[in-house]
Amino acid sequence: MLQKTLVTYSSLTGNTKKVAEKIYEIVDGEKAIISLNEINSVNYNEYDRIIIGFWVDKGTADKRTREFIKKLSGKKVAYFGTLGADPASDHGRTVRERVSALCNENNTLFGEFLCRGKIDPKLVEKMGKFPLKLIHPLTPERLQRIEDAKPHPNEKDFQEAQNYFMKILKLNLKK
Ligand SMILES: Cc1cc2nc3c(=O)[nH]c(=O)nc-3n(C[C@H](O)[C@H](O)[C@H](O)COP(=O)(O)O)c2cc1C
Structure with missing residues (x-):
């Protein structure tokens, strides 16, 4: 059975929103996309999987996203983030470690993706x-x-984000 998937994003200047829309395009099954500004208008507990998009602020996910993640429990979550630094840099690694740890506190993390913005x-x-x-x-x-x-984010980033999420969403279906 196909799972219900919610894509959320927090975006100050539009980079993360663009990546969110590209990822949303390739999600199969019942789905919705929503800015965290409007998260109160959906019942996110109805969704099996939540794909969380954030912009990086001072070396971690922005505050609104951190607060949202803390509210989730028992969900399958994956994330994507945009940042000014190179995702492969030490700074990029630190961001991944911090956000992954936060996601894994009360949920199961099944994917992580960063690109430049x-x-x-x-x-x-x-x-x-x-x-x-x-x-x-x-x-x-x-x-x-x-x-x-x-x-950034450019066409190559969009393509990489779509390829990555296509792969992990398919893998996650088998679990
Ligand atoms: C207040 C502020 C703090 C930021 N802090 C970081 C940071 O710590 N590391 C980084 O790589 N980029 C940082 N950035 C860059 C943003 O994460 C990057 O431009 C991102 O793509 C913005 O996404 P948005 O257009 O969706 O808001 C910062 C940007 C702002 C405005």
Whole structure:
């Protein structure tokens, strides 16, 4: 029997929403997609599987997403996140470890996916000014990371996200 799947997302500047919509396209069976801003309008307990999309804030999932995950219990969950840094970097690994641990506290994690997302130019502007200037100085390395993130999420990211979720959703059906 096909399972009911809910895709949720939290997105400040649109990157995560775009990835969420691409993943939603490839989900089979009964499904719904909803922004966490409107999560109170659905009964998420009706769904067998929840795919949770977040943007990375200070090295972990954004606050709204963390609060949502904490409310879930006994669910099969998978996540996808967008971040400015390279997902394969140490920072990317730390984000995965933190969010995976949170998902596994009261639920069963069956998939995890991160991809890059451009950093809002307004944030970059703020980083150049006091007080963020002291916390996140715009070093050449940071400027390079911001530049590298600019074209993301792109078609390749969407394709990788779809391929990954197609694979894990199929595997999860057998369990
Ligand atoms: C306040 C703030 C904090 C952020 N912190 C991080 C971070 O710790 N690590 C990182 O790689 N990217 C960080 N980013 C970049 C975002 O995670 C990235 O641009 C993401 O794709 C935004 O997704 P959205 O467009 O769905 O809001 C931060 C962005 C903002 C605005």
